[in-house]
Amino acid sequence: MSSHPSLRHLYNFSGWVIHEMQVAQDLVVIKLHRDKRHRIYCPHCIRKAGLNRKVMQTAYDLPVGPANLVIVQYEALQGYCSHCKSHFTIHPQEIDRYAHATTRLMHYVCRLCRFMPADKIPVFLPISASTARRWDKRILAKHLPNPDLDNLRILLIDEKSIGAHHHYMTVVINGETGEVLHLAEGKKKTSLESFFHQLTQKQIKKIKAVGIDRAGAYKAVIEEYAPKAQIVFDKFHIVSNLNAAVDEVRRSEWRNAAKEDKKFIKGQRFNLLRNAQNLRDEQCDSLARLFEANEVLSQAYLLKDAFSTLWTYVRPKWASKFLDNWIDWAKETGLKSLVRFAKGVDRDRNEILAWIKHRITSAKLESFNATINRIVKRACGYRDLDYLYLKIRQEAAPPVLQL
Numbered sequence: 001m002s003s004h005p006s007l008r009h010l011y012n013f014s015g016w017v018i019h020e021m022q023v024a025q026d027l028v029v030i031k032l033h034r035d036k037r038h039r040i041y042c043p044h045c046i047r048k049a050g051l052n053r054k055v056m057q058t059a060y061d062l063p064v065g066p067a068n069l070v071i072v073q074y075e076a077l078q079g080y081c082s083h084c085k086s087h088f089t090i091h092p093q094e095i096d097r098y099a100h101a102t103t104r105l106m107h108y109v110c111r112l113c114r115f116m117p118a119d120k121i122p123v124f125l126p127i128s129a130s131t132a133r134r135w136d137k138r139i140l141a142k143h144l145p146n147p148d149l150d151n152l153r154i155l156l157i158d159e160k161s162i163g164a165h166h167h168y169m170t171v172v173i174n175g176e177t178g179e180v181l182h183l184a185e186g187k188k189k190t191s192l193e194s195f196f197h198q199l200t201q202k203q204i205k206k207i208k209a210v211g212i213d214r215a216g217a218y219k220a221v222i223e224e225y226a227p228k229a230q231i232v233f234d235k236f237h238i239v240s241n242l243n244a245a246v247d248e249v250r251r252s253e254w255r256n257a258a259k260e261d262k263k264f265i266k267g268q269r270f271n272l273l274r275n276a277q278n279l280r281d282e283q284c285d286s287l288a289r290l291f292e293a294n295e296v297l298s299q300a301y302l303l304k305d306a307f308s309t310l311w312t313y314v315r316p317k318w319a320s321k322f323l324d325n326w327i328d329w330a331k332e333t334g335l336k337s338l339v340r341f342a343k344g345v346d347r348d349r350n351e352i353l354a355w356i357k358h359r360i361t362s363a364k365l366e367s368f369n370a371t372i373n374r375i376v377k378r379a380c381g382y383r384d385l386d387y388l389y390l391k392i393r394q395e396a397a398p399p400v401l402q403l
């Protein structure tokens with residue numbers, strides 16, 4: 001080992017001076033002593049305080065040259081303040097005393113974790129993957145800006161199932177900017193309530209509309225915490241409910257069809273559920289043959305097709321009239337699944353018509369889903385929801401943050 005003084009300026013720790021440096025091929029040890037010119041001040045009341053003893057501590061630092069392992073050894077100062085009657089320990093401000101690492105190393109790990117799985121960090125640095133995750137989380141929690149809760153007008157709330165074990169979480173997104181505002185375990189009332197608890201009354205009053213799925217516990221929470229906000233049921237959920245009802249008709253027709261009629265129904269599932277304008281000519285022909293042979297499916301299909309007109313209305317009042325007619329028509333068919341759907345539409349009329357006014361789309365949720373799948377795969381799994389939330393927020397943060 002040899003001393004190499006020109007490296008010294010890389011190791012400025014305020015209040016400490018370099019006492020000794022040991023440089024080897026794969027290891028650098030920097031030994032620090034207290035700079036005696038600095039007075040000791042109580043960190044609690046910032047008054048002069050006495051020093052009781054020094055305790056040797058070590059911290060990891062950034063690799064230098066071929067040396068992957070760089071260790072800073074320093075004397076942590078333990079003292080007692082007679083003014084505020086408290087014990088204290090002073091570490092260099094450049095060192096995170098809990099992580100036993102310099103903050104610059106932790107920031108570096110955090111930057112790496114933005115682009116590679118934490119599992120790969122041990123390839124580059126002498127720390128474990130779990131340490132990398134812990135540091136990454138700590139730096140993100142400290143430096144990521146908080147979500148902007150002051151100008152929320154449109155919210156999107158959804159439940160998301162992650163992992164193989166149907167682990168659910170509730171996510172709240174700013175419907176206009178796509179910013180992720182909240183992530184919580186489960187899909188129950190409490191999962192959403194914890195979001196509203198963060199908001200002031202002034203912030204809540206600005207919320208005009210909240211887009212949610214029809215099922216689930218969110219509606220009651222919104223009605224309780226943001227009674228002025230209009231609840232909007234997600235258009236795509238409604239459409240998929242209708243498709244499910246039509247598909248139920250198809251299945252029951254298949255079961256009841258005579259053997260020679262089954263050939264008309266076979267392979268028609270996607271033709272029936274697809275939008276008419278997306279069908280190829282031969283698919284249209286095959287549907288036409290089916291409708292000639294099967295009156296019930298023909299009716300179901302016409303109903304389904306007509307429903308899409310609802311979304312083209314501009315005025316909720318006209319849309320409501322259209323809905324009345326459609327519901328009557330659906331009931332007249334007597335088809336069980338469609339009657340059930342129509343009754344549900346009637347019950348949820350306000351929340352469905354609210355879409356006409358607010359035109360909330362779930363596009364922002366879709367892009368969130370893409371982001372979260374990527375992050376879960378790459379970064380951290382889904383066990384630590386707080387960390388996952390930070391990683392999602394980091395994704396949205398501008399790269400100039402250099403986190």
Ligand SMILES: [Zn+2]
Binds near residue numbers: 042044081083084086
């Ligand atoms: Zn004090």
